[in-house]
Amino acid sequence: MPKHEFSVDMTCEGCYNAVARVLNKLGGIVCNCEL
Template sequence: MPKHEFFVDMTCEGCSNAVARVLNKLGGVEFEIDLPNKKVCIDSEHNVDTLLETLKKTGKTVTYIGPK
C-alpha cells in the first residue's frame, strides 16, 4: 500500500485522538501520528483527496506533504 505524509496542525493529545478517530472510521488505513512534528503518515489504498477530506473533518489545518 502507498504511504502518504500529511502535516496536521495538532497541538495536543486531543488533536491526535481526533485524527485517529476520523481515520479509523474511514477504514482500510494504517497510520502513525507524530504529534511533536505535527505529521501523520498514512498507509492506505485510498487516494490522497479522500485522505485529505477525511483529515479536514477534524477541523485542523491539513497539508499534503507527499509520498513517503
C-alpha cells in the first residue's frame, strides 16, 4: 500500500475530526493525528 503524508495545520481535535470524516468517506484511508 502506498503511503502519502500531508501536513494540515490544525489547532484542536475538532479540526482533526473534520478532516478525518472527509477522508474516511473516501475509504481505504488511515488517519493519524499529532496535535
